[in-house]
Amino acid sequence: MAAGKGRQRHGQERPAVTMQVHVRPGDARRTLRAEVLEGLCVEGRPKELSPKWLYDERGSQLFDDITRLPEYYPTRREREILREHARDIARACAAHTLVELGSGSSEKTRLLLDALREEGGLERFIPFDVSESFLRQSAEAVARDYPGLHVHAVVGDFERHLGRWPREGRLLVAFLGGTIGNLKPPERARFYARLAEGMEPGDGLLVGTDLLKSRSRLFAAYNDRAGVTAAFNRNVLRVLNHELQADFDPEAFEHLAPFDEENQWVEMRLVSTRAQAVRLPALERFVNFAEGEVLRTEVSCKFHPAQVQEELAAAGLERVGYWTDAAGDFALSLALKR
Incomplete structure (x- = not known):
């Protein structure tokens, strides 16, 4: 663990942030190599990569652009729910520590921080993300804007490092943005179970889920007319080119994100427009x-309200709060460990 206090340029004092680092330099590249060998290089197996490789610096900026598109509703709908119900959530969980998984810029989480502070119990904020440099910047921004709040950033991968954060008082873990939908059902079950194992009675989980809706709206949200999602999807090929010295031609792949009725998810695909051999x-x-072969880069599951409750209950988490936006597009569920 290392203290994050230091000086910025021009002698300005940087806010005090402590950091806990579980992801070391080189870990990501080793993981990527192993996944590419398994996901792309095994003959006869459908090609697939984890969605986490979409989010390098350029990919993260493109996704931020996506959240501002008129077709892409989830970010706006979740923010609407938090604006309306953050105080209700804070009262129901009475948390002393807020952990945010995949914290990003923590923009929406500030609504929770404000509500928890107003309820009088908040002492610590723990943003958790895989990018150390980005996490340090966002953690320092929160520490600067919330004097007296202990900010302890954890650099980790939620697939491997869940629960590796300090404990003090009642905990609320926030997993927002519908990111839980990137996990297929067996992966979700393991995620909930691992998370619940590290929770004490009274600790809470706040999870955002995108609800099932008309297929035309789902298609529009992931196949926007401006082509931003297509650029975001193809960017993973540039990541492979950079990290593995590959020679993917991103323009030789077409973006498509149809809805899979059987699995109830939107599937992000890169479709090869011609027969080709790519060097790694x-x-x-x-x-x-x-030609026409698919590389799957992400799934985004869509949910029935009862389904979310059942999956949480299977991990020993009791849903005690459920809120949607006015249009019923998105939901936040608060579950407590009993």
């Missing part, structure tokens, strides 16, 4: 694509 010099491999 860092792995001493080639990857062959047939």
Whole structure:
């Protein structure tokens, strides 16, 4: 653990932030290499990558652009719920520590921080994300804007480092943005179970879920007319080019994000527009694509309200609060460990 206090340029004092680092330099590249070998290089297996590789610096900026598109409703709807019900959430959980998974800029979480502070119990904020540099910046911004709040940033991967944060008082874990939908059902079950194992009775989980709706609206949200989502999706190929010295031609892949009725998820795909062989010099491999072959880069599950409650209950988490936006597009569920 290292203290994050220091000086900025021009002698300005940086806010005091403590940091706990579980992801070391080189970890991400080693994980990427292993996943590419398994996800792209096994003949006869559908090609797939984890959505986390979409979010390098450029990808994160593109996703921020996506959240501002008129077709993409989830971010606006979740913010609407928090504006309306953050105080209700704060009263129901009475948390002393707020943990935010995949914290990003913590913009929406500030609504929770404000409400928890107004209720009088908040002592610590723990933003949790995989990017150390980005996390340090956002953690320092929160510390600067909330004097007296102990900000302890944790650099980790929620697939491997859940629960590796300091405990003091009642805990609320916030997993916002509908990110839980990027986990397929078995992965979600394991996630909820691991999280619940590290919680004490009375601790809470606040999870955001995108609800099922008309297929035309879902298609529009992930296939925007401006092509921002297409650029975001293709950016993963640039990540592979940079990290593995690959020679993907992003323009030789078409973005498509249809709704899978059987699995009840939107599936982000890159479709090869021609037969091609891609070099991966860092792995001493080639990857062959047939014309029309699909590389799946993300799933985004959509939910029935009862389904969310059942999945939480299976992990020993009792849903005690449920809120939607006025249009019923998105939901926040508060569950407590009993």
